[in-house]
Amino acid sequence: xxxxxxxxxxxxxxxxxxxxxxxxxxxxxxxxxxxxxxxxxxxxxxxxxxxxxxxxxxxxxxxxxxxxxxxxxxxxxxxxxxxxxxxxxxxxxxxxxxxxxxxxxxx
Amino acid sequence: xxxxxxxxxxxxxxxxxxxxxxxxxxxxxxxxxxxxxxxxxxxxxxxxxxxxxxxxxxxxxxxxxxxxxxxxxxxxxxxxxxxxxxxxxxxxxxxxxxxxxxxxxxxxxxxxxxxxxxxxxxxxxxxxxxxxxxxxxxx
Numbered sequence: 481x482x483x484x485x486x487x488x489x490x491x492x493x494x495x496x497x498x499x500x501x502x503x504x505x506x507x508x509x510x511x512x513x514x515x516x517x518x519x520x521x522x523x524x525x526x527x528x529x530x531x532x533x534x535x536x537x538x539x540x541x542x543x544x545x546x547x548x549x550x551x552x553x554x555x556x557x558x559x560x561x562x563x564x565x566x567x568x569x570x571x572x573x574x575x576x577x578x579x580x581x582x583x584x585x586x587x
Numbered sequence: 588x589x590x591x592x593x594x595x596x597x598x599x600x601x602x603x604x605x606x607x608x609x610x611x612x613x614x615x616x617x618x619x620x621x622x623x624x625x626x627x628x629x630x631x632x633x634x635x636x637x638x639x640x641x642x643x644x645x646x647x648x649x650x651x652x653x654x655x656x657x658x659x660x661x662x663x664x665x666x667x668x669x670x671x672x673x674x675x676x677x678x679x680x681x682x683x684x685x686x687x688x689x690x691x692x693x694x695x696x697x698x699x700x701x702x703x704x705x706x707x708x709x710x711x712x713x714x715x716x717x718x719x720x721x722x723x724x725x726x
Contacts, residue, residue: 483605487643490609494616501619501628509683510625516675517619517632521612523664524643531647539660546664550671557682 484532491525512556519549597649604646611639624691625683633676640668 495518502514523542530538562570618631644665651657 483602483646487605487609487646490613491643494612497616497620498632507625507683507688509679509686509688510628512682513625513629513632513676513679514619516679517616517636520636520640520668520672521616523668524612524640527644527647527661527664531650536651536654536657539657539664543660543664543667546667546671550667550675553675554678557678561682561686 481532484528488525488528488532491521491528495521495525508560512553512560515556516549516553519545519552523549601646601649604642604649608639608642608644608646611635611642615639625688626680626690629676629680629683633673636676637669637672640672641665644668 498514498517498521502511502518505511505514523546526538526542526545530536530542612635615632615635618635619628622628622631644661648658648661651661
C-alpha cells in the first residue's frame with residue numbers, strides 16, 4: 481500500500497512540474513510537450529489510483545486516455561502546423577473566397 | 588514455503604520497480620522544467636517518460652496477483668505507450684523544426700544561430716504547403 485502512495489505522490493509532483501512548464505513555456509511547442517507529458521502521467525495516475533482504491537476498473541479509463549492522448553497531440557500539432565484542421569478544406573474555402581469557383585475538387 | 592518466498596520476492600521486486608519508476612518520472616519532470624532549450628527539454632521528457640511509465644506499469648503487473656484480465660490491460664497500455672510516446676515526441680520535434688524554432692548551439696548553449704542545413708529544410712514540401720505563413724514557433 482505504501483508504495484502505491486509513494487508512486488502516486490511522485491506522479492502528482494511530476495504533473496505539477498510539467499504544468500509549470502506548460503504555463504511558463506516560451507514557445508508553443510514547449511506547451512504541447514508539457515501537455516503530452518501531463519497526459520502520459522495521467523495514465524499512470526489513473527492506474528495507480530485504481531490499484532490504491534482497490535478498483536482496477538480504472539485501467540479501462542487509463543487505456544482510453546492513452547488512446548486519446550496520442551490523437552490529441554497529433555491533432556494539436558497538425559492544427560498549429562497548417563493553421564486549420566483540414567488542409568483540403570482550407571484550400572477549397574480559399575478558392576471560394578478568391579472567386580475561382582470552377583468546381584474543380586482536385587483535393 | 589516456496590509460495591511464500593515467491594510472494595515476498597514479487598513484493599520486493601515490485602517495490603523496486605515502483606521506486607525506480609517514480610525516480611525516472613520525477614527526473615524527467617525536473618529536466619522538463621530546468622533545461623535551457625526546447626530540444627533539450629524534449630530529450631529529458633521523451634526519454635524518461637517511456638522508461639518511467641514502463642517501470643511503474645511493470646510494478647503494477649507484479650501487483651496484479653495473477654489476474655489475467657488486469658495483466659492483459661496493463662500490457663496493452665504498456666505496448667501502446669511504448670509505441671506512441673516516441674512517435675509523439677518525434678512529431679513534436681519535427682513540427683518545431685519545420686515551424687522555425689532554432690536550437691541553442693555552441694558549447695555554452697547561449698546563442699541561437701541558424702543551423703547549417705536550415706534553408707534546405709525551409710523549402711521542404713511541408714513548409715511550402717502552408718502558403719508561406721510559417722511565422723515561427725514563438726508566441
